[in-house]
Amino acid sequence: MLITEPNLERPDDFYEALLAAHQDLTLEQSHDLNARLVLLLANHVGRLDVLQAALAAARANLNGSSR
Amino acid sequence: MSNVVDYQQLEFEYRKSPDQDAAAPAHHALVVVGAGPVGLSLAIDLAQRGQRVLLLDNDHKLSTGSRAICFAKRTLEIWDRLGVGQRMVDKGVSWSVGRVFFGSQEVYRFDLLPEAGHERPAFINLQQYYAEGFLVERAMELPNLEIRWQNKVSALAQEGDRVTLTVDTPDGPYALTAGYVAACDGSRSPLRGLLGQESKGRVFHDRFLIADLKFDAPLFDNDAAERWFWFDPPFHRGYSVLLHKQADKVWRLDFQLGWDADPDAERQPERIVPRVQQVLRQGFGRELPFTLEWASVYTFACLRMDRFRHGRVLFAGDSAHGVSPFGARGANSGVQDAENLAWKLDAVLRGRAQDALLDSYASEREYAADENILNSTRATDFITPKSEISRLFRDAVLGLARDFAFARRVVNSGRLSVPATLDGSALNSADGDGFQAALRPGAPAVDAPLVKNGKPSWLLRELGAGFTLLVFGPAPAWATALDVGTVAIDGAVLRDEQGLAAQRYDAAPGTTYLLRPDHHVAARWRKPDAAAVRRALHQALMPC
Numbered sequence: 001m002l003i004t005e006p007n008l009e010r011p012d013d014f015y016e017a018l019l020a021a022h023q024d025l026t027l028e029q030s031h032d033l034n035a036r037l038v039l040l041l042a043n044h045v046g047r048l049d050v051l052q053a054a055l056a057a058a059r060a061n062l063n064g065s066s067r
Numbered sequence: 068m069s070n071v072v073d074y075q076q077l078e079f080e081y082r083k084s085p086d087q088d089a090a091a092p093a094h095h096a097l098v099v100v101g102a103g104p105v106g107l108s109l110a111i112d113l114a115q116r117g118q119r120v121l122l123l124d125n126d127h128k129l130s131t132g133s134r135a136i137c138f139a140k141r142t143l144e145i146w147d148r149l150g151v152g153q154r155m156v157d158k159g160v161s162w163s164v165g166r167v168f169f170g171s172q173e174v175y176r177f178d179l180l181p182e183a184g185h186e187r188p189a190f191i192n193l194q195q196y197y198a199e200g201f202l203v204e205r206a207m208e209l210p211n212l213e214i215r216w217q218n219k220v221s222a223l224a225q226e227g228d229r230v231t232l233t234v235d236t237p238d239g240p241y242a243l244t245a246g247y248v249a250a251c252d253g254s255r256s257p258l259r260g261l262l263g264q265e266s267k268g269r270v271f272h273d274r275f276l277i278a279d280l281k282f283d284a285p286l287f288d289n290d291a292a293e294r295w296f297w298f299d300p301p302f303h304r305g306y307s308v309l310l311h312k313q314a315d316k317v318w319r320l321d322f323q324l325g326w327d328a329d330p331d332a333e334r335q336p337e338r339i340v341p342r343v344q345q346v347l348r349q350g351f352g353r354e355l356p357f358t359l360e361w362a363s364v365y366t367f368a369c370l371r372m373d374r375f376r377h378g379r380v381l382f383a384g385d386s387a388h389g390v391s392p393f394g395a396r397g398a399n400s401g402v403q404d405a406e407n408l409a410w411k412l413d414a415v416l417r418g419r420a421q422d423a424l425l426d427s428y429a430s431e432r433e434y435a436a437d438e439n440i441l442n443s444t445r446a447t448d449f450i451t452p453k454s455e456i457s458r459l460f461r462d463a464v465l466g467l468a469r470d471f472a473f474a475r476r477v478v479n480s481g482r483l484s485v486p487a488t489l490d491g492s493a494l495n496s497a498d499g500d501g502f503q504a505a506l507r508p509g510a511p512a513v514d515a516p517l518v519k520n521g522k523p524s525w526l527l528r529e530l531g532a533g534f535t536l537l538v539f540g541p542a543p544a545w546a547t548a549l550d551v552g553t554v555a556i557d558g559a560v561l562r563d564e565q566g567l568a569a570q571r572y573d574a575a576p577g578t579t580y581l582l583r584p585d586h587h588v589a590a591r592w593r594k595p596d597a598a599a600v601r602r603a604l605h606q607a608l609m610p611c
Contacts, residue, residue: 031459032462035460
């Protein structure tokens, strides 16, 4: 089961850390970082059904799509 | 023949057959079309089983160029049964270690056969003309196997229980009839075309250059034979390069060129030599003299026929399915097709099974082809990313692989050929007793070292050509009444001194496996009775 209820220990600290990690990077480097982050977290989660649910949730209602 | 035969130059003589002057078409129970590795393996297997076989080939030479060079452990085990495994291994280059580079840095190393206690290596690399040459020589030892060179099938008609073939020869066409036809006539399969069938799937828009190079000096200091794969190396930016060793000090370099490359220009030596020099300078830090033996520019597709059986015509090997070369799943899966088909045709012709058994050839090997195509397609998507985002993730995986073990499992430079476990086959009897999953019904038997009468032997060597009851313990008295061979690891004649057979087969005293003639598991029990084995045997011969 993909957890979509609040689960982050300290949401504001996490968000700040995420932006800080991208500090001073070119857009290309930021893309690389994001891709690596996805892969590291995916391995941490491990379960394919949870990852598939996360992929579907991320893909639904993307910014810039018609609805 | 002596061992100095130049297999690349060998030509086989066309001989006129009495069939060509016969008043009515001669009848042959079994006709195999295509004398490549698949057709030859099938014809030899059938002939060894006592069948009379006619093998037709449209050419009179062996493979032009080295082509399929990676022959997997399973193929070698099949060829052992056909009497040519040792020659292949002696001539080929055994290897199991691969290294993967990203840019100029090694990101990881893998060993395809990390455990000891197997007779055969994970792979040998051997030029296809040697493999075909050794198979042809074996075929020529079998009096009930006839090869007709320069016999090209030009028409095919099926009616009732026979197939009529028109065969073109240097003396003109003749007709013959066949009980069954095995179409092993390659990726462009003329027989497939004659039946109005096609092989469908995904075509990849990319070109690759193969260059076979002969070096007098060893390329590596320790003369190692390893598969080296570079993603985006400094000597071929943006593309991949693969290096591996073959017999006779020949190395193959395989360059990804991209779709826009000009195939005619790229296969010219003046284009290839500087590419190779750059690999040597930047990949190995030195210059070495070499000669260019053979070069080819190729494209590939992952595809298959919808059905491998069309009446009395059965398709095997590249005629039935195609994959990318990453993973060495072409020739290896074709040889597995051949061995799946051989015992079934034999059983049907002997009246031991009904014609419907041949339907299971198609369904089992279609399932295996899907597995091969899936693996091959995934490797191709990793090796040749089709979009910016897929390249981004690919490079991120490679970047992480240096430091993190998990990412090495995601790196895909080709998932190298292993035989399919035929899950879901109608020939399997489901496990009734508790077992570990590895050698479940449908799985191919695995090797283990044994001792027979005090001398070293191997488990797979002990298995016969028919159905085999593999017993961990003394053979039960009722086994002699069944139409199966028995191999009893009884601790007396046959001993499992290292305990590896018991470990690999999850065996306790009394554990019994029923193995098919192609050495796939049909059923297994902790302590069966004769009735259970009879039922499983029936299931494996008469699927309904």
